Amino acid sequence: MSEISDVRQRKPLPLPDEPSPSKKKTKNEDDDANLIDNPRFGISILDVLRVLSGLLLLSCIFSWLITDGTSLTWGYRPRISRWRTLKAFFQPAVNLTDAELALYDGTDPTRPIYVAINGSVFDVSANPAMYGPGGGYHFFAGRDAARAYVSGCFAEDLTWDLRGLEEMYITGRGREEDEAELAEISQLRGREGMDGRIRWLQSRRDKRRKEAWQKVAKQVDHWDRFFRAHERYFYVGRVVHESLDGKPVRELCKKGGKRKPSSSK
Template sequence: MADSELRQRKQQDAKPAKTKSSSKSRIDEEDAYSPWLDTLRVISFLFVASCALSYWISNGESFFWGMRNKPHYLRVDWWKAQIQGPIYLTPEQLAAYDGKDTSKPVYIAINGTIFDVSVGRHIYGPGGSYSYFAGCDAARAFVTGCFADDRTPDMRGVEDMFLPLDDPEIDAQWTTAEMKEMKAMELAAAQRQVQDALKHWVNFFGNSKKYHKVGYVKREKNWLEKQPRRELCAPAQQGRSKRKPRHAKEEK
């Protein structure tokens, strides 16, 4: 019995010593812990993740977000446009965004819609191959290809470039009624070609990853009626051909 009590007292005396040793060990571990190691791990992870994301978004162009043509959501001017909403500029106001003032963006317009093409300043700015389009709505030039002469949104008569030239000798193969009907069909087809060509360029800029829509051209009412009707530019006129003979149309 005495031996049993002695062993119990020894165990009780040993417990405080064990607790004291365990507490001291935890204190030493806490003193040795440094948050900088975890911080360094987080920073390293974010750096690697950023490089990987940049490489993926840029299609392998850059690890450090140095891509030439950043997507819209990575550009400050795009976010500004989203927050501010569309802008409305008169033709005179639009002319100030032709790229000559480097503190301003470069704008072009087509069919009344304004696009920011600042990313392509070397192309649309002064001295660029497409500088004719900057600072104006040159919808007509996009279709006719006459960059210098057709810097205007006036599309009247552009369909003529898709119409065949009249030739008395060839045209005599049809009756007056047949010729009238055929010319009506040719005109409708030519007008569709103009619309399709214009739509192509509107979609080109509207769907571009480099350029984005910022607003619209503001014009006075009935502005087109006040403009003299333009002649078809020489290159577009020269691209026209004579109407095909009747037998060629029938064989086709």
């Protein structure tokens, strides 16, 4: 009888599909499982990518319709997508002498057309009507004419020599003061006790010339950026100029001497 009572007092074994009391899930675990099986909120990365892809597709469609089928990007065409830019990117930079640069003036159809400004060489072959033979700016082809870009004297200043060009920005009262200071320095030179006065006058002239030279550099930089940013031209390398040591400083051309400073031009 004792054996029968012991069997009756034993707890029944759990059914196969019923979790063991020691392994019952907590409330938090149940909630996590429900969220996985039946998500009620939250956005996945895949959902974000789907939305962005849909918006991009709609933008391309509207751009195609509005631009009459000419562009999927609202007319924007990054430089990196242009064949000439990609071609230039993979080509090694050229290093030319002035004599070598002169061979790229457009007269030889087998060579590209190059122009240079302050040592930087640009390929302008995409516009032969402008820079090729018979073009309005053919005189710029095959040479570095940085001085002419600033002075506007296309007949006299087709050179890279910028020395003395700051004079065109010293006009009016500044020119009068400059000449008066130069004359006074000549009179005081060699006189005892005048060294301080000479240094002061010279510093004024140097400051005036420095400011004028900055205007020259600004104009040169403007044209350099023009060619670099142009959608049809691209940078190809450098031209190495011969030394100007011992050569006289060029005088201003008539147009440059009378021209008033204007960065907008």
